[in-house]
Amino acid sequence: MKKITSNSISFVYGFAFLLLFSALVGLFIFGLQYQNKQRKIKLIEQYSQEIKPYIEKHNDDIIKIFTEVIPTMQTYCNGYLDSTPYNCPQLQKTVFKLFPNTDSFSNFSSTSFIKNETSNNINSATLMELSGELREININQEMLNLLEGKTNDPIIGNFYFAYYYPGNSDNIQVAIPIKNSSGETIGVILRNVIE
Amino acid sequence: MKKKLIEQITSSIAVILLFLMTFTGITFFADLFFNWDLFPPNVETFLGFIMISGLIIIISSVMINIMINISIIATNSEKNNK
Numbered sequence: 001m002k003k004i005t006s007n008s009i010s011f012v013y014g015f016a017f018l019l020l021f022s023a024l025v026g027l028f029i030f031g032l033q034y035q036n037k038q039r040k041i042k043l044i045e046q047y048s049q050e051i052k053p054y055i056e057k058h059n060d061d062i063i064k065i066f067t068e069v070i071p072t073m074q075t076y077c078n079g080y081l082d083s084t085p086y087n088c089p090q091l092q093k094t095v096f097k098l099f100p101n102t103d104s105f106s107n108f109s110s111t112s113f114i115k116n117e118t119s120n121n122i123n124s125a126t127l128m129e130l131s132g133e134l135r136e137i138n139i140n141q142e143m144l145n146l147l148e149g150k151t152n153d154p155i156i157g158n159f160y161f162a163y164y165y166p167g168n169s170d171n172i173q174v175a176i177p178i179k180n181s182s183g184e185t186i187g188v189i190l191r192n193v194i195e
Numbered sequence: 196m197k198k199k200l201i202e203q204i205t206s207s208i209a210v211i212l213l214f215l216m217t218f219t220g221i222t223f224f225a226d227l228f229f230n231w232d233l234f235p236p237n238v239e240t241f242l243g244f245i246m247i248s249g250l251i252i253i254i255s256s257v258m259i260n261i262m263i264n265i266s267i268i269a270t271n272s273e274k275n276n277k
Contacts, residue, residue: 024218025218025221028218028222029221029222029225032222032225032226032231032233033229033231035233036229036231036232036233039232039233039234040232172232195235195236195237
């Protein structure tokens, strides 16, 4: 019979500890993954429900922003696709009129609009900030699916702040799809999650 | 306070915190890899502060432990030489 030495006991204990530790870490990571999912669901619910009455009230005007204001700005206003300062005060006033701050929701000023309408790149879209400033942004597949109407539920993620504001790379946004009267997705309202 | 007692306390603190830090370190990398957003930014800042504090306590404990052990070795060798 083989003699049990203190070395073999140490090895068995070490191995058992490693197994136990791995199991604990696995369980912990699984729990955190669940927590991450739950938090995303909660934030999407909170931010999309909060803006819902506003969208219902200003639905026609919001549709106008996507169908009239963004294309017009792209055509006539400076500041798009180059570094010149934004210069389109008349259309800026139109944005404020169509998206008024009178019955606003929390963090109103960080709202922006994304439309799947860019010059050349399929992985980019046009983003208009509330000030009327336009930018071409890179989008991921999730956002593209939302803009193309392949998915209809609001999504959460870091869609553009990492690109423009490196200091705020941890910021996340909730994207809420906007549909026209025939049920087609015409764009996305983006709400910055500020906590 | 006796040197031996301090040495025992600091080594216990270091071992316990190192165990927890291993756990926290793995979680930290999991957070990076899976791009989690677990808590609001202010809570994450607070947890980061706790993690850094833990690291400082570990370093301090290990340093104290080394110093006391050197002192114990010196005392013991002095006794043996007499």
